[in-house]
Amino acid sequence: MNATPMDLYPDPVESDFAATDTTAMATETTLLNPRFYTTDFDEMDRIDVTPVRPAWDKLIAQMKSDPNKGHFKKNADWDAVDWQGMDPLLRREFIDFLVSSCTAEFSGCVLYKEMKRRGSNPDICELFSYMSRDEARHAGFINDALREAGVAVNLGFLTKAKKYTYFRPKFIYYATYLSEKIGYARYITIYRHLEAHPEQRFHPIFKWFREWCNDEFSHGEAFALLMKTDPKLTTSFANKLWIRFFLTAVYSTMWVRDHARPEFHKALGVDIEWYDQEVFRKTSTIARQIFPIEIDIDHPRWKPSLRRMNAAFLAMDAAKRKGGVGGWIAGKWAAARAAAAFVSIYTIPVIHRDLPENVRLEPSY
Secondary structure, three states, X not given: OOOOOHHHOOOOOOOOOOHHHHHHHHHOOOOOOOOEEEOOHHHHHOOOOHHHHHHHHHHHHHHHHOOXXXXXXXXXXXXXXXXXXXXXXXXXXXXXXXXXXXXXHHHHHHHHHHHHHHOOOHHHHHHHHHHHHHHHHHHHHHHHHHHHOOOOOOHHHHHHHOOEEEOOHHHHHHHHHHHHHHHHHHHHHHHHHHHHOHHHOOOHHHHHHHHHHHHHHHHHHHHHHHHXXXXXXXXXXXXXXXXXXXXXXXXXXXXXXXXXXXHHHHXXXXXXXXXXXXXXXXXXXXXXXXXXXXXXXXXXXHHHHHHHHHHHHHHHHHHHHHOHHHHHHHHHHHHHHHHHHHHHXXXXXXXXXXXXXXXXXXXXX
């Protein structure tokens, strides 16, 4: 993580959040919150990158050069933030966005660092040492922004308190590949929009998104190469079903999360459905490098099913607040509606793609 000169920090402001609240938010485990993962580290340590050695060595050399070494530091471009004058609803949603982003970045840091610590394979250990370095910077930089508002997340406590979810290595590949590539697509879409409409840039952190998202892109490249080492991971019938599952889960989760922050997107000047579709389109195009199928995001069932999914999650939240027997029944019914919406999305006929011989890509948006 990068230290920042104290004279670049405005004084922390009073907020309707307490630091313990944001740490509790980050610690909570729900269907929508970023999770901490663990896996079979011995299996990952046995990976042989020989089939992709030329592309692998080029990517590792790029990561070793550390192109963003000096990027995650505040400078004169970091404008003062009027947290006191910010609309309360926007402030709450923006802090939620920052906490969620910080948790997701730190989750990657913890997972990658553990892979390096537990492994003995020099190729794998070197890769994850660079990726954990990058994610630590990202999480620290976001936490610096939260610190200005007096609501920094206690990352040390988070490491010990947050529950860990076990995923088999191939599920780590699918989920983390998508997470990194969709992160790239989200950041670059916001950056390009605010580049054209700087008057809607209500916080300076968005100025850092272009170089930031290139880290996400290169991390996704690493997972594409890991999957390329074993063709069965992307070509067998069963694994194609799993890829379809993770595409459905990651896209629908993003849709529901984003619709929970209407004031945040309004302040950015973006329509949530337009923004999500733009991110899905970029991610789907990029994922053709390694995934032989993609969800048809222009299918007539696509948006209506996502809207039903969002409505079901809103109903689950309302049922939880209601409590009692009535709330329990309403919650179960809402969960069934969410499951039905998920199945509706999952069963949309997929688009089949031929996989390229060379999977490496460079950022192009």
